[in-house]
Amino acid sequence: MDRIRGRRVFVRVGGAAGARGDEPVPADCRFGRLCLGESPPMPARSVCVVPGARRRSVHPALRQGVWYTGRMTSKQQNQSKIHGLVLGGGGARGCYEVGAWQAFQDCGISFQCVSGTSIGAIVGALYTQQTIEPLIRFVHELQPSHIVADMPAIPENFEEIVANRDQLFAFLRGYMKEGTDISPLRDSLSRMFDYDRFMASPIDFACMTFNVTTMKGEAFYKKDMTKDDAVDIILASASCFPAFPMAKIHDDLYIDGGFENNLPIQLCQTMGADDFVVIDVHGPGRVRRIDDDSRLIKRIQPLLPIGNFLDFSQAQAVRSLRIGYLETMKYYDRFCGYLFTFDRSSWPKIYMCEKYLDLVLHGRIEVSFELTEKAYMRILGYKPAPLANRYAEAYRYGRLIECLAFEVGMDPVRLYDFNHFLRDLDERLASLPEPAALENPKALHEFLHNRKKEEVLHFFHMVLVQNKGRLPLVYEPLKTVFEIQYVLAQVWYALHMYLSKAR
Numbered sequence: 001m002d003r004i005r006g007r008r009v010f011v012r013v014g015g016a017a018g019a020r021g022d023e024p025v026p027a028d029c030r031f032g033r034l035c036l037g038e039s040p041p042m043p044a045r046s047v048c049v050v051p052g053a054r055r056r057s058v059h060p061a062l063r064q065g066v067w068y069t070g071r072m073t074s075k076q077q078n079q080s081k082i083h084g085l086v087l088g089g090g091g092a093r094g095c096y097e098v099g100a101w102q103a104f105q106d107c108g109i110s111f112q113c114v115s116g117t118s119i120g121a122i123v124g125a126l127y128t129q130q131t132i133e134p135l136i137r138f139v140h141e142l143q144p145s146h147i148v149a150d151m152p153a154i155p156e157n158f159e160e161i162v163a164n165r166d167q168l169f170a171f172l173r174g175y176m177k178e179g180t181d182i183s184p185l186r187d188s189l190s191r192m193f194d195y196d197r198f199m200a201s202p203i204d205f206a207c208m209t210f211n212v213t214t215m216k217g218e219a220f221y222k223k224d225m226t227k228d229d230a231v232d233i234i235l236a237s238a239s240c241f242p243a244f245p246m247a248k249i250h251d252d253l254y255i256d257g258g259f260e261n262n263l264p265i266q267l268c269q270t271m272g273a274d275d276f277v278v279i280d281v282h283g284p285g286r287v288r289r290i291d292d293d294s295r296l297i298k299r300i301q302p303l304l305p306i307g308n309f310l311d312f313s314q315a316q317a318v319r320s321l322r323i324g325y326l327e328t329m330k331y332y333d334r335f336c337g338y339l340f341t342f343d344r345s346s347w348p349k350i351y352m353c354e355k356y357l358d359l360v361l362h363g364r365i366e367v368s369f370e371l372t373e374k375a376y377m378r379i380l381g382y383k384p385a386p387l388a389n390r391y392a393e394a395y396r397y398g399r400l401i402e403c404l405a406f407e408v409g410m411d412p413v414r415l416y417d418f419n420h421f422l423r424d425l426d427e428r429l430a431s432l433p434e435p436a437a438l439e440n441p442k443a444l445h446e447f448l449h450n451r452k453k454e455e456v457l458h459f460f461h462m463v464l465v466q467n468k469g470r471l472p473l474v475y476e477p478l479k480t481v482f483e484i485q486y487v488l489a490q491v492w493y494a495l496h497m498y499l500s501k502a503r
Contacts, residue, residue, distance in 0.1 A: 084273025085111040085127065086265050089118025089258040090283025091240065091309030095139050095317045096302055097123045097279050099324025101132055107332050111277070113204035115267035117257035118283065121207035121237035122189060125230075128205040128222070129198040138188060142317040146188060148244075149181040182244055186235060193234070195227045206267040207237040208257030212246060217260025219267050240284075243310065258285025265297070283309050300331050303339055303384045304412055322413050327387075336391040339376075339384060339412050340402045346418035347391060350398055353418070353498060357397040360494045364469070365487050372399040378453070378484040379403045400491045404429065407454055407488070419502075426499050429492055435459045456482055460489030469493055 116124030205222040236247035236254035262285030306320040408428035
């Protein structure tokens with residue numbers, strides 16, 4: 001898009017009868033673009049038709065077109081921008097990107113160009129032709145043998161390795177002798193990919209590969225792809241060597257674009273994107289430093305684990321897709337929550353609960369984001385990525401409630417109504433087994449250290465119930481040793497009071 005200064009000019013191909021053709025384009029305008037046949041989005045303040053003009057004073061974009069100037073609303077300014085979508089590589093984790101695409105559809109979000117690496121190139125090519133249904137079916141029917149011929153499921157533990165050792169060793173012997181056969185993936189992509197529709201789409205596309213022959217990263221753009229080599233190019237970007245074989249295009253050998261850049265933002269920049277949505281599923285590969293203005297980049301990354309990048313099992317694929325949908329809806333404020341997900345109508349209920357817990361627990365615990373991060377680390381064993389949306393700042397006790405939900409085994413990969421979620425949580429907490437009796441109060445510290453974390457949680461809750469929410473002085477030193485269990489016990493105690501009053 002050419003930028004001069006001042007207002008924006010819209011262009012519509014084709015002339016208009018009776019219009020003057022001798023007016024130059026004002027130097028205080030900047031140029032935008034409309035699709036063929038579109039009408040201007042606002043009344044013209046001054047109009048000039050230039051039928052085949054050759055005047056130097058007329059911008060080339062306006063030849064045989066209509067220009068007019070005028071102030072734009074923020075919505076019109078956003079529509080005139082080129083929005084870029086960047087899809088990172090990550091093997092089986094790419095199912096998350098398919099779920100994100102579903103969320104974009106529900107949110108009415110569209111992109112004018114897309115770039116991808118590896119699985120991101122495959123998803124991006126199908127996004128370009130706007131055919132998500134075959135891809136969703138592929139995910140729901142996915143098996144390891146649909147990617148690599150005779151590929152067994154990835155064992156989850158040592159027992160599975162022992163039980164399936166013959167199949168695993170046969171596959172490894174074949175791999176060492178002849179490499180992997182990815183013809184099932186090629187066949188699936190060939191069925192889903194429609195070259196004519198891909199090229200006719202107004203959405204631009206590019207993918208990253210690594211040229212082994214020249215030992216350099218090489219980008220392929222939509223305009224460079226032919227009917228004969230398009231599938232080869234897309235698969236070359238996804239040739240995760242040495243797990244997958246090298247791809248040959250013409251006389252050169254190619255491997256996965258992750259060897260060059262797993263998040264090819266610069267390709268969207270080359271295609272003219274004004275801002276970017278980047279989906280990073282943290283697949284193996286190199287990520288080059290991003291020097292662009294961070295305000296122009298919206299980064300989406302998994303909050304919940306989405307499995308090993310080589311785990312092509314149906315259950316994990318469907319789960320990753322569902323996580324991608326739920327989390328992207330939260331990134332765009334359509335749902336609320338953090339690792340658990342609640343419909344948007346639940347927010348007033350969540351906010352009321354937040355205020356109640358803050359009132360009851362004020363002076364007993366100090367809830368900060370550092371504390372909630374520590375709680376997730378203690379309960380889950382990892383610190384989830386940050387989630388920035390309109391609800392995040394006010395959602396503090398909610399994160400601790402989520403930790404309680406993890407403790408009792410509630411599934412985060414579903415959409416909840418907050419009130420139903422709380423009732424289910426309260427019932428599950430009440431059914432936790434009570435800790436063993438303490439025979440010697442002097443050995444309390446040792447007693448708690450030998451208990452499971454849910455037993456310690458239940459012990460603190462039991463003490464709080466017996467003492468109306470207060471911890472006896474004899475137990476005060478334990479608050480620092482078992483900080484998270486004590487905090488969660490306080491939230492459990494106050495939450496049960498809240499639910500009792502709500503009934």
